[in-house]
Amino acid sequence: MTFATTKKLAVLIAATAILAAACSSGNATTAPASQAPADSAAPAESMAAATCSGKTIKLGGLATLEGPFAVPGQEGFRGIEQALNDYAKVEGKEGWWLGDCEITLTKEGSDATPAVALEKAKKLIEQDDVDILIGPLSGDEGLAMKDYAKQVPDKTFVNGSSAAQDTTFRDPAPNFFRFSTDGAQWQAGLGKYAFDDKGYKKVALVAEDYSFPYTQVGGFMYEFCEAGGKVVQKNWVPLGTKDYSAVVSNLPTDVDAIYVALGGADAVNFFTQYQAAGGKAKFIGGSITVDQSVLATEGAFADSLVGTITASPTSDTATEPAWLEYVKNYKAQFPDGLPYPGLFALSYYNETVGVLKGLEAVNGDLSGDQKAFMEALAKVTFDGPTGPVSLDSNRQAISSNYVSEIQKGADGKLAAVVISKVDNIPQTLGLPADSPYLAQPVSRDFPDCP
Amino acid sequence: MSKDLTDFVTVCLNGVTLAALYFIVASGFTLIFGLLRTTNMAHGAMYVLGAYVGVSVVAITGEWWLGLLAGFVLVSLLGIAIHLGLLAWMAGQDLRQALVTIGIAIIIVDLSLAHYGGVAYLIPPPELFAGAVSIPWVVGGQYSAFRLFMLVLAAAVYLALWLILNRTRIGMYIRAGIDDRDMLSALGVNVARVFLFVFALGAGLAGMSGVIGATALSITPNEDGWFLLSSLVVVIVGGMGSLGGAAIGALIIGLAQQIGLFYAPTYSIFITFVIMAGVLAVRPQGLLGKPA
Amino acid sequence: MSGMSSRMSGRAARRAGLPALGVALLVLYPLVLPLLFSANQARYWTLSIGSNSLILGVVALSLIFMSGYGGMVSLAQASLAGFAAYIVAIMNLLPSSTATGATIGFGWPPIPSAIVALILATLAGALVGAIASRSSGIYFLMLTLAIAVGFFYVVLQNYEFFGGHIGFAQILGPTGQPRANPIAFYYMCLAVAVFAYLGLRYLVRTQLGLTFQAVRDNPRRMRALGYRVSLHRIAIFAIGGFVAGLSGVLGVWYRGNISPGVVDLSRTIDVLIIAVIGGLGYPVGAFIGAVIFVILDVFASSVEVFGFSFDERFNTLIGLAFVVIVLVAPHGLVGLVDRGWKGTKRRLSSSRAPATAGEAAAGPAGDATEEGIPAPVDPIDQRDPGSTGIGNS
Structure with a gap:
């Protein structure tokens, strides 16, 4: 190595360290206040007094933002944000809240390959230090996420919309939860x-x-x-x-x-x-x-x-009141969204609702390597937009499905x-x-x- | 006629019509490479952009031919901007030019995604070529009219380029330039202007082929890589800078892909690359490329 | 190219001392991190930034070696790395039946698996070389790109050997799970990177290395002198395959899995981007380019410029950054600093207008004699080889 290049290397390492410090100060996004009028969120009742006592609960969102799955990825993020808007809004306060604990969301995009999904998940879990990861979008990413979840037992992984059967059916990870149904x-x-x-x-x-x-x-x-x-x-x-x-x-x-x-x-x-x-x-x-x-x-x-x-798992023409309410809120919150929320939005929505219900059950307490939270999460049941959602012993959703016919x-x-x-x-x-x-x-x- | 034979005839027809599309895409690429030695890695992105221009123009005017024209004109204008703004400054540095066009491709594709989203768009074919026509010897006795029309389009592009290259003054300069660039400038020809013309023409052809592709198939932002690669393989097999080579390369690749997809679907795409490697191992300059 | 000589600026003590300082900083890096960050983040900076940069740096180094000393910009390097990664997985995994009923996996320990993988990656490199060695210049770039994409479609579709779309998971390296022992994993990567870097620097000073450069600079003359030009090119490819294989082996241990996404078109282009950011003519640029690329990749989605957030348009940002670098720093960032460092005298006279291929070829040879370390050629400078370039040999 020569004089000039070595010196530059040293400079670069220093610069890297500075950049690191700058970036580690956090890039979490909080909900813009204008995006969701609190009154549009029907189920939003101020949740019970929490014992997270003023700490921030950090959610990470992972979906695909490149390639053929870019639109589904945007839909996935809308699903997460809508669930937060519908269930974690407190009147007169900006952002999302569980009692006096703020909930933040940090988003990362993958390109639908397991390798990139894994890198982004590591960034969210390790660099951004999120407590709960919601994602990914596609099947093989989900299988990779299950393997990663096994290495990080003190964090909670909740699926996005990935629908491979074996993510939960064979050799499941104890801290991986799927409130959406699989492709079968x-x-x-x-x-x-x-x-x-x-x-x-x-x-x-x-x-x-x-x-x-x-x-x-x-x-x-x-x-x-x-x-x-x-x-x-x-x-x-x-x-x-x-x-x-x-x-x-x-x-x-x-x-x-x-x-x-x-x-x-x-x-x-x-x-x-x-x-x-x-x-x-x-x-x-x-x-x-x-x-x-x-x-x-x-x-x-x-x-x-x-x-x-x-x-x-979704149908544009369903007429149940819960579905209509959900569609109404989606349209109000995302004027530039699709005409109807599709299955990617619904999957991420249900996952996030599951997380919020679980957090509610433990009053936002994530201490003890999240063990109590995970136990509560496994028992969560709720009525989603399309019907009841509960988990089986592999933490896989038991939920509703529609058969439809295309008509003019x-x-x-x-x-x-x-x-x-x-x-x-x-x-x-x-x-x-x-x-x-x-x-x-x-x-x-x-x-x-x- | 036996089932096997009608199958084969149909698959070959599929291959030839796909080759027509590949030829139109690759013709601009090979032209630019032949004269400028510029590997336009944004060629696939230009295809995508042309397709979207076509989508918008056809949606507004309802006129397919206007969409085709707009795809050609707007993308060739972009080509002029890229050439004057960036590539002309690094003339002769072929690797650097290739790198710059990679960056441009990333930006074009990402902005297309931002504007049009990831959903597929289809351009409705001109009235005359919508639907199927009856022809004997193919499966079901019917064949897509637009796909047959693509053969006509490809022939028209070939003829037009041949006439430009062989019957016009600028075409004479281009051919001279492909053979010996230094000699061309020594003759006092304004080489910069010839280069600009060729780059605009090549870019326009990419844009126009996007409109045709979006009619025959469909368009999403991430299709740039596939059509860049198809162009690469077609011209590598056929020989860089050769119009006839591009036609032969397109035929070989189109047929190989469709025959492969029919008889050995699992490795149909891979077959394309085996053919390419095989040709190169025997003839590094491609089938019709000129050896050094 | 011709500007290289003055960076060999002399004093022996410096030459020995500064590389040592660089390595010392890299050795200290994971030890300093816990002082700056939480344990969780220190692990991230050790593995996902530090080790990942070294792994990407090694594969970019193989590209820079081939372009600088062989005059061949190969886009097959990510595929060769991926090939090695697949071999490690196949050798390492316990025998199990795949979806198609074939049995795959040998259950070998990590190190023997890696040795097999490196041997096969070297042979695969030679095979790619045999296919590609008769082409040159930009033609060669496209050919290797097509080979890379062809390989992607093989692993995507083949379940018998490559596990298809899903690939293989749960592969452990000799240091175990990287998360469990990040510092050990980092040092393993650092050791491999230093080995590859110094090994290549040693190689280019040997008789063989000098022959490589002579073949690069004037294949016709070398052929006339009785050298087997394509054999030498194949040898360069084999070495490039070996170095890329090192990266692939570390990469599969780092991720713990391998799937076709690791050898897709984006990853192929990434390696080129890294090499170009660092500087195609500078071996150390591979690592600098990798660090910058990784940081850009990780943090691009958090960048805001004048209130415009790139969180969904991070690709536009990466594309812009890439165009700007190619425009203002055609020799990469190392080249930019290196050439800026030395003032403008020589640049004005030679490198801004490397008038002919002949001069470009003559430059490094002159440099090499000055200090005994042959300089790589930055192919960015090479003008169109014209009628002698396309399909010559």
């Missing part, structure tokens, strides 16, 4: 409805080739295969595929329907190309296949989606109309614990019923 639960009711009511006996499937679609397909096939249906062809499409015309050409014509588990732009591409090739089949959709982002995309394919059945409204716009809703769906989807369907993790080849 998101398909609850769909397989039975397709077989019994729609009369689909034979389907082919088109899905992206990674863990989230495996889980979704699994949830569908548990019911569909059990009922006697056949999945005669599986097209696993590599991530990054833009042109689906070869897949379209490969689809058999002698099936009753095509099950499609693609998200966002990929769904749009597939439906467009299927329609352009003159395809006429009925569709069964995964939870993000025919969500708002796809239905709102204007294109010739839209008409071909009428009659598509799908299942998801009077205004000519497509909407998912609720066919049925089931509450209290467990992670096993009601299969017995020793069911062969649960014996293996879901994958390309499992389950299988050709």
Whole structure:
């Protein structure tokens, strides 16, 4: 090493230390007062006197802000903020409060890869010293977070919207909680409805080739295969595929329907190309296949989606009072948000409500390595916007799911109309614990019923 | 006709129409590289930007052709700004230029995300080419009219570029410049202006291809990487700076991807890169590239 | 390039003393942290800032070595590091069946796993070199980029060997869980980084190292002299693969897992960004670039400029910072300081207008004789090799 460069290195290290000091002074965001008028938050009653005694409770939020999941990531953060606005607002005070303890939120964005999610989680937990981490958004990030949670037993990890089955189903972490349902639960009711009511006996499937679609397909096939249906062809499409015309050409014509588990732009591409090739089949959709982002995309394919059945933990057209209240608050708080809060907003919302209920139960007391808080959190139950939420022994949510059908409204716009809703769906989807369907993790080849 | 054969015909047609899109995207890239030796790493970002310009213009005017024109014009203006403001100052430093364009690409993509969000946009095809047309020998007996129209577009782009290169004065300068830049400036030609023209043309082609891509497929902000890579692979296989090379490269890659996706979906994308490595191992300058 | 000689400014004592000071500061770094921060934050600065910077620095060093002494800016280095990381995982994990039913995992201890990984990374580097060595210049950059992306799609899609989209988890290094013993992990990274840095500096002074540079500067003449030019290029690639492999091994131990996201296009570009920020012609720049990159990456989302928060637009900030650095400091920050340090005399005459490739090639050779340490060439300075560059050899 030479003179000049060594000296510079020393300067740089000094500069780094200064920067460190500057940055460690905290960059937590508190709620802007204007964002949420306290009176709009219906359930906000001043919570019981807390024993956190003036300390700050630090929440960390982790969602995806880059790439295909950027919009869901923004939705996730809206979910966290809305829960705080709805449950932790005190009249006449800025910010969020539990008794006399302020609640802060520090946000970090990942790019949907486990490696980056893990780095950002470490930043929140170690550098920003948050007490409770809420996130991440996508399945493989969630699996990585579970492993990290095991290394940090004195902090509480609450899922965001990641929906891989094995985050909680196999080898769970004692301090990882999931108040949202997993990708298989998101398909609850769909397989039975397709077989019994729609009369689909034979389907082919088109899905992206990674863990989230495996889980979704699994949830569908548990019911569909059990009922006697056949999945005669599986097209696993590599991530990054833009042109689906070869897949379209490969689809058999002698099936009753095509099950499609693609998200966002990929769904749009597939439906467009299927329609352009003159395809006429009925569709069964995964939870993000025919969500708002796809239905709102204007294109010739839209008409071909009428009659598509799908299942998801949210439905735009649900009419329960709690849901309507939730939607009203969402629209009031986020004028630039989506027309309806989607499943990413709802998942993060429910997670955050769970956290606030748990904090309430221990009066904000996070002492003793959060052991008392975690115990209380495992017992939390509450009525969310879509129905009751409780946790099983793996700290996995038992909650509601909708089966919907895409119909054209009077205004000519497509909407998912609720066919049925089931509450209290467990992670096993009601299969017995020793069911062969649960014996293996879901994958390309499992389950299988050709 | 047997099922296997109609399958194969359909898959090949898919490959050829995809190749048409790849060719239009890559033509601008290869043109810029051929003359300026600038690797425009923002080429994919320009594709994305052109697509969004098309989305907005078609949404307002309802006219697909106006969207195509706007995509070309606005992105070529951006190209002029980038070239005059940044790249011309570092002429000849090809690595530095590549690096600057990486930074520009990051910014364009992030700002597109900020403005349009991550949802997919589709541009409705012109009335004439919406829907499917009947043709024999393909699966289902029908084929997307717009995809067939892309073949016409690609042929038109090829023809237009060929005419510019071979039948105009500036095209003569460009060809001379590709062969020997020093000689060109020695002849008293205003090289800077020729460079600017080519960069604007290449950028415009990227923007225009974005409009076509957003019609045939769809557009989201993160598609820049894929189309930059496609352009890279197409011109590496075909030979840098060669229009015919870009066409052959696009055909090979488009066919390989679609045939791969049909017969061996798991590794369909990887196959593309195997082909590229194979070509390079045998012919480092690409199939139609000029050896040193 | 030609400005390098005067930074070899002389006195032997200084030359020996200052690197030692630098290393001493790096050794003291984790010990000082607890005085400044809470235990939690000290751990973060030891691991996520300190160790992470060293790990990224080593892979950027491999790029700088290849570009500075081989004249090849390779974008495959992140992939080679990732390849080594995958091998460590496969060797280290207990045999288990994958989703497709194949059995993978050998249950070897960390160090033997790492040795296998380094050998294979070296061979993989040579293989990439064999494919790419006949190209040069910017063409070469694009080829290695395409190889990198191809590798990404292999690991993404392949479950039999690479664990597909999920990859492998729960991999421990010889120091155990980094969180449990952050300082030991940091020192391991530091030792590897110093080893790689000094090793490469030693290598370039050997006969082989000098041949590398001669091949870089004038492949045609070397071929005429009877040297096997492409073999030398392949050797440089193998060494680059080995150094990148070191980074990959440390990286997988640091994260505890490996998945395709570690070798995706963003990570590939990150390594280039680090090298460019530090300075492609300066080996020490790899580490300086890495520190700056890590800090920018960690704190960009907290930056506010004139009331505009970059929390959701941090990529725009990173892109802007990158463009500015390439504009005002084309030789990286080390180059900027280094060249600024020496006044403008030489710069005005040579490096601002490195008129011909011939001069650029002649420069470092002249430098090398001055002190016996051959200087790397900053490929930023190299003008378009023109008709001799594209697909030459």
